[in-house]
Structures are given as C-alpha cells and as structure tokens.
Amino acid sequence: MKYAYYPGCSLESTGIEYNISAKLVAKHLGVEMVEIDDWNCCGASAAHLTNHMLALALPARNLAIAEQQGLDVAVPCAACFNRMKHTETAVRESSATRADVCHVIEMDYRATNTTYNLLDVLVNKVGSEVIAAKVVKPLTGLKVACYYGCLLVRPPKVTQFDDPENPMTMDRLVKALGGTPVQWAYKVECCGAGHSTTKPSVAFPMLQAIYQNAQAAGADCLATACPLCFLNLDMRQAEVKSGQGGSYNLPVFYFTQLMGISMGYAPKELGMAKHFVNPMALLDAKDVLRHPTTRREEA
C-alpha cells in the first residue's frame, strides 16, 4: 500500500505530534507514505474566502505532482483534505474548470488519482482486523469521544467519506484498539475553527458545548483527526470555563496517537509531552501503558 503524503503546514508546526504519530503508525502498519515533493499550502480556510480560482489551484499543484507519480493522496489534516477534494471534484466535473486550473498552475492535472483522508486510509483501507492484530497494549477501559468535526465528512458530495451526521470510522478504530467509543451528539459539531483566534467570544461557547457533551456522555478524553480541531480543543481548554465556573480536564488525542499507544509506542515518541492538557494521569489511571498481563488488578 503506497500513497503520496500531503502533511500540510500545520503538521510542521502546531500539529507536529500528528505528523510524528501518523508516520510512525503508518510505517508500523506497512503503509508507505511518500511525501509530495516541494508541496505548497492548500490555501485552507483563507483562499476560498478570497478567490475561488486560487482555492482550486493551490491544492491542484500538489495533486498534479502526486498524479505524475501515479499515486493516490493521503491527507491527515481535515481542512487540507476538504480543499483537495473540492479541487478533485471540480476538475472531474468540468473540463472548462480543468482547463482553467491547468492554465493557472502551469501543469497538467486530470484528477485521475484520488485523495483520501488519513483516517480513511489507516482504518478502512488497512482494515480493523489488521489493526487489531497489531494491538499489544489495548486501551481497556478508556472511554473516548470520537470527534470528527466538519471537514472530514461535509459536504458528503465532496468528501465521499462515512456518514455526515453520525460517522463511525474512528469509533470502529477505538473499538479495534480495545477502547470504548462513547455515543455522543457533538461528534460533527464545529469547533469554531479560526474564530478561536479572531473571535473568541464566538468560538469559546462552541468549544464548551463540545466538552460538556463529551463529559456528559461519560468520555475520559477526545480523539480528533484535524490539527486545528486539536489545537482548539487542547490549547483553549483552560480558557473555556465550564458552566459551574470550573474548568474541564479532557485530554485530547490524535487518533494516530491512540493507535501508537496501543501498538506499544511510548507517549513521548508520539509527541504526547507537547499537549496542553497532560494526558499522562489519565493513561496511568487506566493503566494502559503496561502490557495487559502486568496491569494492576482492578480494586
């Protein structure tokens, strides 16, 4: 299994632990990921608010480079994934758009390759059974609220991935890792995206609703597949007060970190020391870092 890998800007910066854990886990599962040579920013949330052609062309240059190598593309960031799929769809649907895009990027691009998000690749393409067979430290007793956010699943016409209202791919993954996915209502609610920086008064209530719902559903932690969702959920948690005036303490993980833990990697190797909400107390309380045979007896 071989994919062109498009990490995106955040994975070299604030989302660095996603990049580290994604590469480690993919390698462990025998998925070869070849980083797209000299890739550029996809334009993410800004380009489509400024100029539609720019929003199509920025991802297109990367997709064209991968197409030359005859590779499908694996994208860890939900926003990058969404922009890539938009370009892929637009180019497939209209030859006029394709001609315009090719003119702008000065390259040929026919969208003969397909973009998948990394969750899709590592769970659906690899298969839950293969993953389960690699688990040495099952996440027994860990209750996870799987948070998909917006851009992995919406709009479904573009993303072509899972159910837009109640996606289950990450839930199935957590189960395969030995953990317990909780049923909750906010798995596809928006985290506020860039508003956490530009308009906290709007973003913070949105984050609060997510924490509150996860906690009410009995979750110990949140799992995400997007560097911006992660940054918002992790870094802003101390600022977003709960209804009672206290603060939340819900560690946030990239799904790839949960995979890494269960496959025997140490938290540090997976970048877990870089989180704002320290996950170590939770992992210790659940005793998931030891081999099941040496775990503490339940009191």
Add this chain to the structure above:
Amino acid sequence: MDYLDLSAALAGAERFLHHVEQESGVHVSECYQCGKCSAGCPVAFAMDYTPRQVIRLLQLGMREEVLNCRTIWLCASCQTCYTRCPRAVDLPRLMEAVRIEAKRAGIVPEKHINLFNDLFLKSVAKNGRVHEMGLILQYNLLSMQPLKDAFKAPKLFLDGKISPIPHKIKNQAAVQRIFERSMAHGGESR
C-alpha cells in the same frame, strides 16, 4: 415603521444578484425558506441575520442589508447547512461570494477576521506555506493585541510547535504565479 418598495429593490439589485449567483453557482430562488440551515447552524447564536434570513435578503434584492451583515463574516464554512438543505443550496458558497463582494465594496465589519485571512494568504504567497508563528505575531500586532495568547508561546516554542524561521518551498515562484494568475482570472467558476 419604514416601508420598503420591494419591486424597486429587486430591480435595482439585479446586476448584483446575477453576479453573486454566477460567482457562487447558487440560484437563490431555489430556497423555499424552511429554516433547516438556521436550525443547525453552530454560529447562528452570534449572527445578526440567520442563514435563512441572508438568503431571504438576497431573494428580495436587499443588497445593502446583505453586504453590511456580519453573518457572512461569521460563517465558519462548517457545511452543516449545505449538508442538510433539502434543496441542496450551497449556502456556504453563497456566503463566500457575498463576502468577497462586500470586501470589494470596502465593507468590512469584522476587521479581525478579515485581517487574519489576508495575513494568512500573504504568508502563503511569500513562503509557499503558512508560517504560523509569523502569522500570529503579525496578527497580534496589527490587531493591536500584542500580548494575546503570549503566555502560551514559550511552551509552543519549546515543544517545537512554532519557529521564528518559516518553512519555504523551493519553487516559490510557482506559487507566486498561481496567486497572480488566479487574481487575473477573477475567480469566477464556470
């Protein structure tokens, strides 16, 4: 109470409407005002007009009201409305098109959101990739809140999450030409 001559409003906004519809690929007449978009919108609580009302303003040709509303700036492009719309109206795309028009007309009620957006693209045009630390520093300075999130910076820096040095791509010229050609193209979809 003020009265509004709807026929005159619609006639006066014809060119604007045509342009927005062309730019977004959305026909505003397709919306039958069921309100499902507003019911599911996670940002509706902060908007001056709900998403349904924005479409209604467009249907009625109320150009000034729609260009001046904050909703088009607060929309997070989460795609919930479009996903649930029984008429498949691409409302996020419509919001984008109106927002681009508002900006062209110099109407920017949400200065911080607009500033962040512009700085983001400037960073991409300059480096080929976004330089997150540079972006946030510039944003904080230009939005006159130099100490915003400052206490988080040391941890982010020590964890290797932000760096003063941008990642530049080799073929920056290619990305610069993509910007130039896209702007020259105008951005309309066909």
